[in-house]
Amino acid sequence: MSFSDDLRRLNEARWRVAGGLTIAMMAVYFCFIGLVAFNKPLLTMLLRPGLSLGMLIGVLVIVSAWVLIWIYVRWANRHYDASVAALRGSL
Amino acid sequence: MTGGLGEPNPVAITGFFLFIALSLGITYLAARRTRSAEHFYAAGRSVTALQNGLALAGDYMSAASFLGIAGLVALSGFDGLIYSIGFLVGWPIVMFLIAEPLRNLGRYTFTDVVAFRLRQVPVRVSAAAGSLAVVAFYLIAQMVGAGKLIQLLFGLQYELAVIIVGAVMLAYVLFGGMIATTWVQIVKAVLLLFGALLLAIFALAPFGFNPLALFQTAADQYGAGILGPGGLVSDPVEAFSLGLALMLGTAGLPHILMRFYTVPDARTARTSVSYATAFIGAFYLLTFILGFGAMVIVGQDSIRAVDAGGNMAALLLADAVGGPGFMGFISAVAFATILAVVAGLTLAGAAALSHDLWVHVVRGGVASEKEQLRVARISSALLGVVAIVLGIAFEGQNVAYMVGLAFAIAASANFPALLLSVFWRNFTTRAAQASMLTGTAASLVLIYLSPAIQVDVLGNAAAIFPLRNPGIVSIPLAFLVAVVVAVLWPEPAAVKGFSELERRVHLGTTEPTQATKA
Numbered sequence: 326m327s328f329s330d331d332l333r334r335l336n337e338a339r340w341r342v343a344g345g346l347t348i349a350m351m352a353v354y355f356c357f358i359g360l361v362a363f364n365k366p367l368l369t370m371l372l373r374p375g376l377s378l379g380m381l382i383g384v385l386v387i388v389s390a391w392v393l394i395w396i397y398v399r400w401a402n403r404h405y406d407a408s409v410a411a412l413r414g415s416l
Numbered sequence: 417m418t419g420g421l422g423e424p425n426p427v428a429i430t431g432f433f434l435f436i437a438l439s440l441g442i443t444y445l446a447a448r449r450t451r452s453a454e455h456f457y458a459a460g461r462s463v464t465a466l467q468n469g470l471a472l473a474g475d476y477m478s479a480a481s482f483l484g485i486a487g488l489v490a491l492s493g494f495d496g497l498i499y500s501i502g503f504l505v506g507w508p509i510v511m512f513l514i515a516e517p518l519r520n521l522g523r524y525t526f527t528d529v530v531a532f533r534l535r536q537v538p539v540r541v542s543a544a545a546g547s548l549a550v551v552a553f554y555l556i557a558q559m560v561g562a563g564k565l566i567q568l569l570f571g572l573q574y575e576l577a578v579i580i581v582g583a584v585m586l587a588y589v590l591f592g593g594m595i596a597t598t599w600v601q602i603v604k605a606v607l608l609l610f611g612a613l614l615l616a617i618f619a620l621a622p623f624g625f626n627p628l629a630l631f632q633t634a635a636d637q638y639g640a641g642i643l644g645p646g647g648l649v650s651d652p653v654e655a656f657s658l659g660l661a662l663m664l665g666t667a668g669l670p671h672i673l674m675r676f677y678t679v680p681d682a683r684t685a686r687t688s689v690s691y692a693t694a695f696i697g698a699f700y701l702l703t704f705i706l707g708f709g710a711m712v713i714v715g716q717d718s719i720r721a722v723d724a725g726g727n728m729a730a731l732l733l734a735d736a737v738g739g740p741g742f743m744g745f746i747s748a749v750a751f752a753t754i755l756a757v758v759a760g761l762t763l764a765g766a767a768a769l770s771h772d773l774w775v776h777v778v779r780g781g782v783a784s785e786k787e788q789l790r791v792a793r794i795s796s797a798l799l800g801v802v803a804i805v806l807g808i809a810f811e812g813q814n815v816a817y818m819v820g821l822a823f824a825i826a827a828s829a830n831f832p833a834l835l836l837s838v839f840w841r842n843f844t845t846r847a848a849q850a851s852m853l854t855g856t857a858a859s860l861v862l863i864y865l866s867p868a869i870q871v872d873v874l875g876n877a878a879a880i881f882p883l884r885n886p887g888i889v890s891i892p893l894a895f896l897v898a899v900v901v902a903v904l905w906p907e908p909a910a911v912k913g914f915s916e917l918e919r920r921v922h923l924g925t926t927e928p929t930q931a932t933k934a
Contacts, residue, residue: 335922340839343512350508351663354501358659361498361645362652368494369644375628375635377643383497387697390508394690397512401686409922416923 328415335408342400346393353389357382427744428569435752436584442599446592453788456593457524457767463598463678469691471598472675474605476503476666476692477699478757479561479750480819482608485700487726489707490719493634493642496707500700502659506666507693514667515689516682517838520924521917524771526673526830530837532920533913534845536781540772542852546829547670547772549856550822551765551799552806554671555758557818559807561727562754568728569747578807585759586800589766590793594678597759604749604756609695611749612702615730618737619709627705634712642711654883658820661887665823668830671764682924709733727815762799769795820885821863828855828890836898838921841914844907847898855894862886
């Protein structure tokens with residue numbers, strides 16, 4: 326097991342997680358924008374007095390940003406930091 | 417309803433002077449600790465995660481967010497939420513792709529990262545152009561907003577108001593550097609979150625603290641359409657263009673990126689983004705309530721009567737639910753907001769001028785601490801004057817629109833080059849240069865050819881470029897130019913430097929600071 330192999334593996338893991346989460350965020354957001362652009366009547370539909378489907382989805386987009394960040398921080402604090410520390414130690 | 421506006425408000429004036437006294441006190445303490453360029457630009461890298469989270473949120477929750485989005489919601493309902501969400505979803509992108517590599521690779525500016533393995537001089541010059549363009553548009557928006565606000569609240573002349581903002585802000589930056597700017601930002605962020613929360617509670621009180629009851633009353637008064645998307649984003653392509661610029665712009669804002677250098681390490685940078693995103697998201701949810709509160713309690717006609725763009729909606733709501741005293745408090749908070757954001761922008765612009773252009777281009781990367789600090793202060797003073805001149809010259813411009821443009825330029829000029837420099841092994845100096853200059857030029861030219869300038873400002877019948885926001889063209893174009901140039905003119909030295917970059921992205925510097933490299 327060489328240092329450069331470990332670094333490559335760490336690099337791949339880091340960008341796989343970051344890339345996946347980035348794509349997830351973009352997908353959620355552009356679905357929202359797509360609905361705004363192409364299906365306004367659906368978003369204006371009322372679920373109950375004072376709450377339209379669009380408002381609910383909008384709030385869910387904000388919540389999804391929080392959740393994705395939480396997933397990333399959890400992964401990075403648990404796994405990524407440990408690998409970085411191990412790699413630093415092997416220098 | 418407009419009783420408190422246009423004449424001096426004693427609470428606003430007291431609150432305003434209290435904030436200035438407090439922030440100058442902070443500046444005095446900070447000035448004694450500002451002894452090197454590292455203190456001046458990066459607060460000695462000693463800011464904690466929570467502090468940086470608040471400061472990032474403070475930088476982001478500008479007057480345009482607070483007054484502009486509340487106003488947008490008050491006048492067009494749901495459509496305001498489209499903007500808020502776009503501003504917020506930029507933060508996960510910053511978190512996943514930018515924050516930690518930035519902290520590990522650079523020293524003071526995001527250009528440090530782009531230039532890491534490329535040739536310094538060409539990269540620094542083009543990146544400084546992009547940074548300064550973003551800072552200029554953002555500054556115009558803030559200065560115009562500040563001037564208008566003070567004019568309305570204190571009955572001061574517009575020009576005098578702009579000069580006061582410029583002078584006070586300059587005092588923070590010149591003497592206290594990043595330490596003072598960060599603390600002013602933290603104080604302001606706490607005040608703003610607290611003020612918005614209080615205002616939302618007051619606005620919800622008549623509705624039994626049930627936001628849905630408030631929204632339903634709004635729908636009863638103004639039609640169910642305001643709870644869904646309306647005319648703000650009429651064309652689908654326009655919607656995607658705006659969305660793309662808002663999402664990717666955050667990751668290219670120099671004054672935001674600079675904050676990641678103020679924390680001790682990448683892990684702290686990471687934690688600070690999660691705090692910032694939590695605060696900013698909560699703040700946008702509050703502004704949504706404030707906007708609807710103003711719509712129902714103040715009324716759209718009264719809001720339009722004071723300011724056609726709706727920028728005073730939050731203040732009118734404060735007056736209506738809490739009287740002139742509460743409006744004075746909210747005004748002082750809004751004012752503190754502008755002051756702090758202008759300080760952060762000036763510091764970022766000064767870093768581009770002094771660290772990127774003077775130290776790395778003129779002096780070839782070698783300059784003493786004393787010289788760096790002196791040039792940084794001269795640049796700040798210069799930018800302070802520029803900010804005042806721009807603020808006066810652009811009086812009457814739409815504040816939210818100018819911020820939107822700053823985002824479009826940031827997403828086109830800075831973000832593609834920054835991302836590719838970290839991720840793409842075969843990225844080259846020429847590609848970075850071409851991408852940043854194309855991004856800056858394309859966004860500026862397309863904005864000029866858009867309906868916003870051609871139809872609204874110049875009064876032509878039609879615009880050459882149909883979209884108001886250029887993002888969907890200028891961002892892919894900046895990426896495309898980068899890829900084409902890098903493939904046509906490969907740079908072996910840059911490829912060789914990539915493995916060192918990869919090591920540094922994860923492990924950071926082995927020593928805490930590199931004393932030898934300026």
